[in-house]
Amino acid sequence: MSYTQKTFVPTRKQLHRFNSIVSLLKQEDTVSLNGILEYFQEAKDAAGVALTCGAKTVYRDLQILRETYKCPFEYDASHRCYVLKDKQWDLPVPAILNDSELFAAVMGARFTQIIFPASIADRIKDTVDALMRSNTLTTLTASRLESLFILSTKPTVVSNKHFQTIFDAWSRCCSLDVIYKDTYGNKNQRVIEPHGLVYHGVNWYILAYCHKTQKRRIFSISRIQDAHVLETPFEPSPEIIDKFVPDELLVFGTVRDIVVKLTAAGGNAARKRPLHPEQELCKQDDGTYLLTVRVAAKKDAVSWVMQQCGEAVPLAPDKLVQAVKDATQKLIKQIS
Template identity: 30%
Template sequence: MLSCDRISKGYYLTDHSWEFNCPVQLSESAMLALVLGARIAEEIFPEPLRSRIGSAVDEILKGNNPDFLDTTLIHSLKVFAESGAVNDLPVFPVVFEAWQKHRRLRITYDDMKGGEPSVREVDPHVLFLYAREWRIKAYCHLRKEPRSFVISRILKAEMLPDTFAPDMAIIRSVTLDNIVGWRKYSNVKIRLTGEARKFALSHKMHTKQRLKREGKGKWLFTIPEVPEQVVVPWILSQRGEATPIEPPEIVAAVREAATAILGELTP
């Protein structure tokens, strides 16, 4: 049964074993935004979050079935993550819930540097997708400082009862120009030819990167700041159509990587 609460100005179920599902009425633009967001989320989030998102949208669609939103339209939107982001990540649900509820985590982490995995407690302030990996920016109680952790490298995760207050300084620190703690090189310059220009336009390594025409078929690509781990693989992927000019450290790193590849190819 329903009863009226005049103090709280609302109605409530007197039998808590009942469920009352009230359909949400949304405008066409709101429905389109909801479905588009769900389609994208289904392609970038691992299970079981992916299924939960799909189920939530299906539930809303039960009470909202506009003519413009047919099955063909929904399935004709294709999103390819082009990454391992949606691969099976056993610890992802625990990490996600801890981030959502501001709860501390105890994790066993393998930094992939050859040492033994470490056990530490962290407060996950930021959840983000970068370089084809889901990550968290967390305050690490072992190192006493904010650190980034790749979720696929977390071998075990346990949500602890301790809570934390979100730190806006940590949250704001995660930007395209300052995502991971790698050393950055300033004023990186690369000469581009052929099709490398179009790939430079589509690949954002810094918010203020720029292209300047140098002559017919030649462009100067300048990046204000970028880590070696980001720019060197990109240069190599351009198959000789991206030549580093400055700084010397980046030039040397590309030369070393190219020499190593050639050495492996030599009979």
């Protein structure tokens, strides 16, 4: 008869006791049963729960440490104490987190499912799942997680293969050899240093130093046709990273010095759902509003104006005015 042996998964309180016992064994040359019991009388776990227990529990913990985790300690019968033979030995168990730390990990994993390709998101989810097996959320929040929904615009599809390669190069501070397709459809080979990664809107970007142009550049990951990690390390540049501002991602298809006239209802809507984080909204004497934005993506500006359902009229620049007219005429043509 065949059977599957159940994997031992310690409780959070057990993990705290295991860590405490190993810590005592490392600190002292010899540790007695009474010494462990006395330590547990005073000790508490991260949640403030006392670790107090009896001798049978400590014997069981020691047995698990020896048989399951292969802890290299011996019992000295003549002195009735335990001795750790290898002081460099570490307990191979998952991290012990408090509720706030565990909740942050769970929430982070939820968001990665939205913005990361599966190759990265699955790794993060597996790690958090392992943490959950040895940690338990004890607050009311735990019972509410299944009713928490995170809805987002679907990100631009990024090749798992390319993103994984880029992610590895960024995390290891190694250069990349890439084939990049520009906005005109031209492909060229470049060697770049990925100093930073940015998720903005629905796409991923690389803050990089480009060896071809010898300048700081920003590359859209969705335009990378092929990528290989070069075993050429680089030193992360604070200058390249710290100088980044989101408006740099609007290199192509931007409109500047935007002015939009809004009705009273449109002004209220613009406060709740702004066109741009740095927009300015000024109320006029007739009750209407003027919305101004220094720079924004043309596509985003046109979409925002159209979503106001007639409560917004673009006044400047001419490029935006014409783009809204074109979009309106196209819509009318399609539904006529």
